[in-house]
Ligand SMILES: [Zn+2]
């Protein structure tokens with residue numbers, strides 16, 4: 001069935017047309033740890049001074065017009081085939097990532113975990129866009145998708161409503177390992193943490209910190225889009 005490209009509207013075979021995909025996926029030099037655009041080799045200054053709890057980040061492109069339409073169409077337009085498309089591209093980006101150094105072991109993630117939505121938000125939207133991407137991504141990485149490991153421990157105000165410096169405070173303590181989760185579910189594992197958008201990285205950092213506290217060996221964030229210069 002032909003479909004309209006969510007970015008330019010052209011009717012063709014996929015949810016994103018080849019031209020828009022080429023433009024979105026143009027390789028951009030990024031910090032390997034936080035995926036901020038970064039020209040020099042190695043880590044950006046922020047990651048050198050205050051390394052986040054996640055070990056690496058893969059992002060497909062910048063969260064900026066017109067590319068933000070990708071996430072908006074998935075999240076608010078319910079264009080679920082986009083989750084599969086994003087998962088496919090994230091798997092390719094994973095395979096094409098620069099080879100890690102010896103201090104950065106080249107182990108594949110064995111668990112793919114989405115950032116959980118608050119129950120009220122999930123009920124309102126009907127699906128968790130991060131889980132839709134995660135469950136499509138996991139088989140492509142040869143990993144298990146687990147929607148039940150990480151839970152929301154408390155309600156938080158939407159991060160988008162807050163200034164960057166308030167986001168860490170707002171999200172602190174927001175996640176926990178599910179009560180039924182076994183310590184061995186996470187201990188020693190490389191976990192791929194999936195979210196649709198990474199803005200300041202506060203949400204992913206908080207979730208990664210919970211996984212690390214429970215013994216995760218490594219956490220790689222995989223996000224569809226990354227805000228280039230969070231204010
Ligand atoms: Zn297009």
Ligand SMILES: [Zn+2]
Nearest residue numbers: 031034044047
């Ligand atoms: Zn960085």
